[in-house]
Amino acid sequence: MSTASTSAPSGSARAGFGPILEVQDLRVQFRTGSGLVNAVNGVSYTVSEGETLAILGESGSGKSVSAQAIMGILDVPPAEITSGRILFEGRDLLTVSAEEQRKVRGPGISMIFQDALSSLNPVYSVGFQIGEMFRAHRGMSRKDAKKRAVELMDRVRIPAAAQRVNDYPHQFSGGMRQRVMIAMAIALDPRILIADEPTTALDVTVQAQVMDLLKDLQRDTGMGLVLITHDLGVVNEVADNVAVMYAGRIVERGTVDDVFGDPAHPYTDGLMSSIPQLEAKGGRLLPIGGQPPNLANIPSGCPFHPRCPKRRIGADALPGRHCAEDVPPLRLVVPGREAACHYSEEVLGA
Amino acid sequence: MPESTGNAVAPGEPLLEVKDLKKHFPLTQGIVFKRTVGHVRAVDGVNLTLRRGETLGLVGESGCGKSTVSKLLVALEKPTSGQILYKGRDVAKMGGRALKDYRREVQIIFQDPYASLNPRMTVGDIVAEGWSVHADIAPRKGRLQRTQELMERVGLNPDFVNRYPHQFSGGQRQRIGIARALALQPEIIVCDEPVSALDVSVQAQVVNLLEDLQDDFGLSYLFIAHDLSVVRHISDRVAVMYLGSVVEEGTDSQVYTSASHPYTQALLSSVPVHEPHLRGLKERILLQGDVPSPANPPSGCRFRTRCWKAQDICATEAPALVDRGQGHPSACHFAEARTVVPLEG
Numbered sequence: 001m002s003t004a005s006t007s008a009p010s011g012s013a014r015a016g017f018g019p020i021l022e023v024q025d026l027r028v029q030f031r032t033g034s035g036l037v038n039a040v041n042g043v044s045y046t047v048s049e050g051e052t053l054a055i056l057g058e059s060g061s062g063k064s065v066s067a068q069a070i071m072g073i074l075d076v077p078p079a080e081i082t083s084g085r086i087l088f089e090g091r092d093l094l095t096v097s098a099e100e101q102r103k104v105r106g107p108g109i110s111m112i113f114q115d116a117l118s119s120l121n122p123v124y125s126v127g128f129q130i131g132e133m134f135r136a137h138r139g140m141s142r143k144d145a146k147k148r149a150v151e152l153m154d155r156v157r158i159p160a161a162a163q164r165v166n167d168y169p170h171q172f173s174g175g176m177r178q179r180v181m182i183a184m185a186i187a188l189d190p191r192i193l194i195a196d197e198p199t200t201a202l203d204v205t206v207q208a209q210v211m212d213l214l215k216d217l218q219r220d221t222g223m224g225l226v227l228i229t230h231d232l233g234v235v236n237e238v239a240d241n242v243a244v245m246y247a248g249r250i251v252e253r254g255t256v257d258d259v260f261g262d263p264a265h266p267y268t269d270g271l272m273s274s275i276p277q278l279e280a281k282g283g284r285l286l287p288i289g290g291q292p293p294n295l296a297n298i299p300s301g302c303p304f305h306p307r308c309p310k311r312r313i314g315a316d317a318l319p320g321r322h323c324a325e326d327v328p329p330l331r332l333v334v335p336g337r338e339a340a341c342h343y344s345e346e347v348l349g350a
Numbered sequence: 351m352p353e354s355t356g357n358a359v360a361p362g363e364p365l366l367e368v369k370d371l372k373k374h375f376p377l378t379q380g381i382v383f384k385r386t387v388g389h390v391r392a393v394d395g396v397n398l399t400l401r402r403g404e405t406l407g408l409v410g411e412s413g414c415g416k417s418t419v420s421k422l423l424v425a426l427e428k429p430t431s432g433q434i435l436y437k438g439r440d441v442a443k444m445g446g447r448a449l450k451d452y453r454r455e456v457q458i459i460f461q462d463p464y465a466s467l468n469p470r471m472t473v474g475d476i477v478a479e480g481w482s483v484h485a486d487i488a489p490r491k492g493r494l495q496r497t498q499e500l501m502e503r504v505g506l507n508p509d510f511v512n513r514y515p516h517q518f519s520g521g522q523r524q525r526i527g528i529a530r531a532l533a534l535q536p537e538i539i540v541c542d543e544p545v546s547a548l549d550v551s552v553q554a555q556v557v558n559l560l561e562d563l564q565d566d567f568g569l570s571y572l573f574i575a576h577d578l579s580v581v582r583h584i585s586d587r588v589a590v591m592y593l594g595s596v597v598e599e600g601t602d603s604q605v606y607t608s609a610s611h612p613y614t615q616a617l618l619s620s621v622p623v624h625e626p627h628l629r630g631l632k633e634r635i636l637l638q639g640d641v642p643s644p645a646n647p648p649s650g651c652r653f654r655t656r657c658w659k660a661q662d663i664c665a666t667e668a669p670a671l672v673d674r675g676q677g678h679p680s681a682c683h684f685a686e687a688r689t690v691v692p693l694e695g
Binding site for chain 1: 411412522549550551552553555557558576578580583584602603606616617618619620621622623625626627628636637640641691692693
């Protein structure tokens, strides 16, 4: 009974086949006293139903700013989205009205943050804050909203939820606060959950509990999860796909198995060999030399070239592939894998 | 090596011994009339031995008291009870000249490279500040040159001697902190989470630097961190802390490949590994609940409220940190060596 129109891309996206969220060539700048800071420089990615995409990067790589742009929580000014499209179920969030954005984001995309204590309001009970989602978006009464809040607290495995619903954020431990945040975020069954360093402030035993909870919730609801982190271990254990960011660009992308198993970008390769192992004492660490770039003054050509052991400059470089002059595009290196390096083929299998 | 605190200690001999160290902070109520209503038992009976030239790793989660141990060791806090013996002498009984020497010989590097450097002082002044107290280490005349040598040694451009901390990145600031500690020619450096605030790519640079300096100057490190991989990499021996006391101690391979305390096992099981081929091979032990408050710790074994092995005896009798046949000391009545993390290869 299907007609041509029902098999159009937007229709299939709703049915869960195509990507739910599509970010295209996003660019974000900050105007600061010390000049123009280019935080995000042309980032594109997609997230499908049930997928976990990890965005891996060090501080200042633009991983959080790109997520804030999706959520519409950038401070404008000083921030400015200079180009790009953010398509949620086929609709560009950057072109629709503010009221429309709110309607889409509330039930469609939600976000949790690193610091749960400063993300929660200290003068309202957690039950009130979780219930706010239902009051604001579903017009529920206070009483009904609180009832739903208790259900949600149960779902994120907060013990004795019915007794704790009237407690305030400071009465909870770090791990429990993060669960409260997760409860708020999943209240309206979002299609996409963006988790910005959700476990960085937590101890490892609690981190394991929270990551476990997020995976279970994802399995139940089929939501897409965007996991922003700097921790390679967390990426390896929970994500399907990974996008590695450096200086506001994605420098490598693929499945976690491929990217971590055999990096195609010297930066990813450097990260892998600079962290010590848990399962063996290992030899000397091989750090990446130098410092991460200043985003107000990103190096010409490949932004990683000043720190890159594989760079080719001067006579060594092939025409059009001069590391200090030509910006390497994110290109398909082997099937299923993209990397932004002129000489990825030499990095692979090394 | 300066030997003003008495006799020299040969490599491998105990340099610093901590015996049943306790630090309880009072909890008070009331504004005018302060009443003590309880105590936070931050450190509650810690025993450690640091030998010359070795690195002792101290791991534990937040609130377990590892930073309080570091403050006690550098005499920034006074212990409630227990002893710190440095080259056989009790630090609490030191005074005047001896304490001054002790403070020079035991230096500390802090976690936060932003908060631990005075923003109004130049790098040169920060590194050289210790010499205004310990003037005999560096003659006044050659101090600038010595400062620049130290900066070069820790990988900083010596031309930046007149710059201020804000002009450096996190990793470079941590190097400034290391140079400041080195300036006083210490025997021991207490490293309190020295790489936790740094990015992964920079962390390895600082870890390598610490290893090189240890080889060059024969330093002993007490390396405090919550990152178990980093601790394993740098340490010769490792002590695991939980709620104010050491629950397991041994060489790095004893603790990491045959952990015998349930807490150590759970901790190792929780650390995510970064190699795809090891994913899922690790045993999964998911602990329930949170760490109890150190103001009101459980009776008997501190870990029993979260432990899957707990029996009646655990509530009544605190287990001693001894070898129960598993090859290294563990504070569990039912200690049993177990391989949680798959062995490489």
